[in-house]
Amino acid sequence: MSRTRTYRCLNCLEHTIDREFDTSHLSVTCPNCESFERFVNEAAYQQFRAFEESPPDELDWERLERTEKLVVAERLARSTKTIEDFAVVESNGDEGDGDEGDGDEDESADAGAESPIPE
Numbered sequence: 001m002s003r004t005r006t007y008r009c010l011n012c013l014e015h016t017i018d019r020e021f022d023t024s025h026l027s028v029t030c031p032n033c034e035s036f037e038r039f040v041n042e043a044a045y046q047q048f049r050a051f052e053e054s055p056p057d058e059l060d061w062e063r064l065e066r067t068e069k070l071v072v073a074e075r076l077a078r079s080t081k082t083i084e085d086f087a088v089v090e091s092n093g094d095e096g097d098g099d100e101g102d103g104d105e106d107e108s109a110d111a112g113a114e115s116p117i118p119e
């Protein structure tokens with residue numbers, strides 16, 4: 001059986017193409033709008049649409065550029081990342097006491113992502 005993945009044109013948002021490989025996005029010329037466009041994985045696009053309809057509390061979704069939204073959606077749809085991973089990244093300090101403080105909240109994310117599967 002062959003599994004294909006669907007990719008959607010980000011320009012017209014109408015044309016989709018199927019490929020037999022799974023990647024986050026690809027760039028091809030869209031036969032619909034005849035422009036060389038980025039096609040995103042349909043799974044990512046569905047995640048994007050879901051957030052457009054009901055933005056996540058953890059993210060300042062409305063303030064992201066569309067491409068940034070799609071990057072977030074891609075990561076969420078295609079990896080084990082959770083929205084909290086992005087909430088950390090996107091927090092560009094609303095409460096501004098900016099004394100270059102202890103920014104050690106990163107790279108401690110190696111917790112049990114790979115537990116062996118018993119057979």
Ligand SMILES: [Zn+2]
Pocket residue numbers: 009010011012013014015030031032033034035037
């Ligand atoms: Zn198109």
